[in-house]
Amino acid sequence: MKIHQLRALVAIADTGSVRGAARLINSSPAAITQCLQLLEESVQMQLVLRTPSGVTLTASGQTLLTHARLVASQVTRAHEAMDALRGNTRKRLSVAVTAWVALAFLPGAVARFRARMPQVQLELFEGLLAIANPRLRDGSLDVYVGRQTPGATSSEFTYRPLFASSRAVVARRDHPNAESRSLADLLHLDWLVALDPETEGHASYRMFAQHGLPVPRSIHYLHSLTVAVALLRGTDMVSIFPWPLVELCAERDGLRAVPVREQLDDSMVGIITRTGEPADAASRCFIDCLIETVRAEEWTQAPDIRRAMHSVEILI
Template identity: 30%
Template sequence: MDIWDYNLRHLAAIAQIAQLGTMGAAARAVNLTQPALTQALARVEQQLGLVLFERRHDGMVPTPAADLLVPRIRAALDRSISPHVTTARLRALLALADSGSYLGASLATGLAVPTLHRAVKDLSLSLRKTLVERRSNAVVLTEAGQALARTFRLARVELEAGLAEIEALKGREIRRITVGAMPLSRARILPGAVARFLKRHPLVRIAIAEGARAELVEPLRNGMIDMMIGALRQPLLEPDLHQTALFEDEPIIIARADHPLAGTRPNLATLAHYAWILPGHGAPLRDSWETMYADAGIVAPPVPVESGSMMTIRQVLIKSDFLALASPDQVAVELEANWLTSLGPVPATFHRVIGVTTRASWRPTAVQAEFLADLAAIADERT
């Protein structure tokens, strides 16, 4: 069942039943008659295929299904902010934000353009905010529209998680986990955790979005990915995010196997005679490298090539006398195959903490929690 098949007002009523304990009190709280509330509850239970409450003489007692779903409903409603937000309006604004046009939103949802336009206009009027504006031939979200779209995305994530947990309760695991993978997670820890997890949950789908932190942090904050794995930031500047450490990474200096410095442990002055390939300015590894040379009072060697791609770095090193920095996990295959060699570790100031970044408000589902546990287990094996 798709979340768009559910009525937000009916879901809000279910949350009130769980909180207040009786149909009468819940009906008054959501401004519905008791017969209308009874019909709304029956419809949602029919859609879910599960009973949410046990009807007793002293009130309504939540079932295990309600215990899973109601906290997600409350979290979604907290995100939705206003009682003027309906399922149709939420869907229309998200479709417009994701597609960038009413026509694109129509193609994505199957709804008519006038229907979507009316829903967004009604939402704007009810909230007394300008959510979209026309620029030339395009329709763009205002700052208020963009902020509301982010809020709606997080509400959608909560509802989708609630329905996924209901399906799991019925023995049908349909959850999809979306992971943002920064470079240091891709070599060992993430593949190991994915393989371990899928042995137990072969029906769960795991989508991996690769990129640098700057490319992944906004999708994480918007709810488009569930977690981000890679080097943690100290200090963490985004107050709506939370970091959990997994292990400490100790970069090494790498070169081609037959490099003139192979088999030695050169000092900084010797290393400065060779060109390097490093990530661009602003990357923590590049900043640490520049600081290392500055603190030693040595002019930093040239960096003719800037790249964070291990494939590019490997090929440049194999065909030149360039030097680079990498995590041992990233070049384990190349070192074992004797394509590259290690010239030794770098100072402790280079050490990076690798971990998981999530939204501070994020509450993982059961399968997401298991995946996090697998990440921790692989990290423990690594150390």
């Protein structure tokens, strides 16, 4: 397997066609096709299926794609490391940040980062496990500020804790069950929870088992705070938010915490990077800027953030 062949496979996966892949990596369709043929000969498996609507990867192609992304990313980073030694800083940094940290601290951290590294382009993602972990794993994400995968070990990702906070059940302000005192009163409702791909969402079920309750009849998974807020405001669905997010969103978006007596698990947020991979200058700078923003306490001048931080333990 050659690096240019792996890059061709990644480009095909990202664009869904040979022509699109050629445009993406500034090559020709014939060259992409040849790379793919040689790669399939090398692994002795069919990697793609050609259909009238484009190109899709086979199961074997999907398996190889995970490694191809990581290899391509590592080669790119190796070039960037050599560029840095010559005084040329990398051009892009990809960061995922969980919602309440983004609302409270991301503007200050980005302002600091841009002042120090104005030549670096930022690529920012919503920091949900289902989005961040696959990107960390394949090398397309550099830094994740968010929740650690339940039961995760340090073999794959390095975790540096930042915050600890409690969580709350959230519903619209005029929800029929807004005054419920027990999770048992909410089991018949539709629940929205963030999907944890590592445990296939089972982590959300454990909350009910810990209190001797059955799993709710209807659990749905979400990948966006915007979607969650829209559904909570307009339906009788309920969800689980870390308390800082409740404080930051409740008044603005017409939501409230349901006063159930059961204690929910704490929400831990930290800085997560790939284990065994040297952090480059841009990643180190962003992490430093985020920590400085938290420690500088400029956020105490913003009443909503100050209120949200009353429920947070700062661990740095």
